[in-house]
Amino acid sequence: MSKRSLSFICQNCGAAFSRWQGKCEACGEWNTLAEEGAEIPSGPGRKPAKGRLFALEPLSGEAHEAPRLASGIAEFDRVTGGGLVRGSVLLMAGDPGIGKSTLLIQAAASLARAGHRAVYISGEEAVAQVRLRAERLGLGAAAVELAAETAVEDIIATLSEGKTPRLIVIDSIQTMWTATIESAPGTVTQVRGSAQTLIRFAKRSGAAVILVGHVTKDGQIAGPRVVEHMVDAVLSFEGEGSHQFRILRAVKNRFGPTDEIGVFEMTGAGLQQIANPSELFLSERDLGQPGTAVFAGVEGTRPLLVEMQALVAPSSLGTPRRAVVGWDPSRLSMVLAVLEAHCGVKLGGHDVYLNVAGGLRIQEPAADLAAAAALVSSLAKAPLPADAVYFGEVSLSGAIRPVAHSAARLKEAQKLGFARAVIPECARGEGAEGGFKVTSVASLADLVTRIAAIGTRGKAA
Ligand code: TYD
Numbered sequence: 029m030s031k032r033s034l035s036f037i038c039q040n041c042g043a044a045f046s047r048w049q050g051k052c053e054a055c056g057e058w059n060t061l062a063e064e065g066a067e068i069p070s071g072p073g074r075k076p077a078k079g080r081l082f083a084l085e086p087l088s089g090e091a092h093e094a095p096r097l098a099s100g101i102a103e104f105d106r107v108t109g110g111g112l113v114r115g116s117v118l119l120m121a122g123d124p125g126i127g128k129s130t131l132l133i134q135a136a137a138s139l140a141r142a143g144h145r146a147v148y149i150s151g152e153e154a155v156a157q158v159r160l161r162a163e164r165l166g167l168g169a170a171a172v173e174l175a176a177e178t179a180v181e182d183i184i185a186t187l188s189e190g191k192t193p194r195l196i197v198i199d200s201i202q203t204m205w206t207a208t209i210e211s212a213p214g215t216v217t218q219v220r221g222s223a224q225t226l227i228r229f230a231k232r233s234g235a236a237v238i239l240v241g242h243v244t245k246d247g248q249i250a251g252p253r254v255v256e257h258m259v260d261a262v263l264s265f266e267g268e269g270s271h272q273f274r275i276l277r278a279v280k281n282r283f284g285p286t287d288e289i290g291v292f293e294m295t296g297a298g299l300q301q302i303a304n305p306s307e308l309f310l311s312e313r314d315l316g317q318p319g320t321a322v323f324a325g326v327e328g329t330r331p332l333l334v335e336m337q338a339l340v341a342p343s344s345l346g347t348p349r350r351a352v353v354g355w356d357p358s359r360l361s362m363v364l365a366v367l368e369a370h371c372g373v374k375l376g377g378h379d380v381y382l383n384v385a386g387g388l389r390i391q392e393p394a395a396d397l398a399a400a401a402a403l404v405s406s407l408a409k410a411p412l413p414a415d416a417v418y419f420g421e422v423s424l425s426g427a428i429r430p431v432a433h434s435a436a437r438l439k440e441a442q443k444l445g446f447a448r449a450v451i452p453e454c455a456r457g458e459g460a461e462g463g464f465k466v467t468s469v470a471s472l473a474d475l476v477t478r479i480a481a482i483g484t485r486g487k488a489a
Pocket residue numbers: 122123124125126127128129130131161164165294295296297298299
């Protein structure tokens with residue numbers, strides 16, 4: 029008798045087991061094992077299946093530009109890399125209530141207005157609810173085709189009739205179920221099975237499909253990120269509950285860049301595009317207060333100015349607190365270590381808080397210099413000049429390293445009325461025009477000396 033094949037597969041890590049158990053021993057997740065059909069055994073007495081022949085193509089040859097369709101919502105198109113690619117599948121992930129349904133009904137309406145067939149399938153809301161929202165958004169007249177359905181086979185059968193839709197929105201993938209799989213809707217197996225069926229339909233028909241995916245509390249999409257690797261692009265819709273603006277970010281994109289962001293504001297009339305986000309992020313500055321520095325950043329191809337706020341205060345705790353919102357905590361630790369080691373700034377007895385204003389999340393190392401400036405400004409109680417921007421990467425030796433796109437950063441600062449910039453030495457002045465003062469700093473110690481000088485001047489006055 030042949031050995032029994034392993035047929036219980038962990039839906040999280042893919043480990044295989046011969047019997048069911050509650051916990052996957054490989055990854056430690058609970059309740060992730062599901063039975064999957066064993067492979068068809070091969071061996072004597074079985075004719076090996078004859079494969080189908082296919083043509084091999086040379087590498088050179090006519091490359092077809094992926095045919096894209098712009099949705100007409102510029103911030104959305106920027107993130108997708110220029111529009112929706114035919115036959116592609118996008119996952120739109122985000123917290124419940126962030127505005128995924130709102131954005132997608134707006135995108136569908138925009139396409140429908142341009143004369144394309146757009147279909148919106150809601151598994152969460154009744155048709156009347158979706159209609160009500162569309163009316164509130166002033167989209168009532170758009171020719172979007174609506175349905176409240178959750179059975180994937182029915183959806184595909186319906187959509188296969190007539191002209192192929194250019195866009196199909198599935199809201200959300202967690203509510204879909206396919207009859208080929210027995211488990212309940214929302215389980216990993218169902219989500220994966222439904223997504224697979226819909227992806228196959230997209231590739232076959234050429235329709236662009238957008239799957240909505242709710243993120244669970246710990247930031248995962250549909251349990252163990254089952255859909256992420258199957259789709260062509262993953263867009264993450266983010267925002268802070270207390271702020272009105274939302275950021276659409278491409279986490280993965282087979283047809284475009286992954287570092288672009290789209291900025292929207294949630295208003296009473298739906299999501300409005302923010303064409304110049306710097307103005308938004310700088311709109312509520314505390315001028316003249318110590319502990320704030322404006323960082324001239326770049327997100328994708330677009331320069332973006334944001335305020336970094338720091339609070340350094342004597343600690344009453346044995347281990348002082350380090351808290352960061354919107355930036356990488358390990359980069360903060362690094363900047364603090366360099367300040368201690370190379371600049372004589374002692375922070376061991378201080379609590380340190382760092383916040384990126386407006387709820388934006390910065391990933392660039394170029395923010396090091398602005399963060400350091402804000403920290404030192406807070407510690408020295410020396411307000412930084414209100415018309416200055418900062419950018420540059422701090423290395424462990426305390427040197428300030430140049431960063432990419434200096435010219436674009438300086439230009440944006442000038443455009444928004446800033447009069448000076450503190451930047452790495454090697455990037456001196458490129459792109460700056462008359463009346464704009466560029467100060468280059470070679471090391472972090474250099475920056476600390478300059479800020480300390482402001483502090484003493486302030487006290488003398
Ligand atoms: P929704 O798109 O339903 O979120 P999701 O699909 O991601 O769960 O948006 C829900 C929130 O958006 C809700 O709290 C109300 C708010 N909202 C507005 O502020 N203005 C609007 O015009 C709309 C439609 C929603």
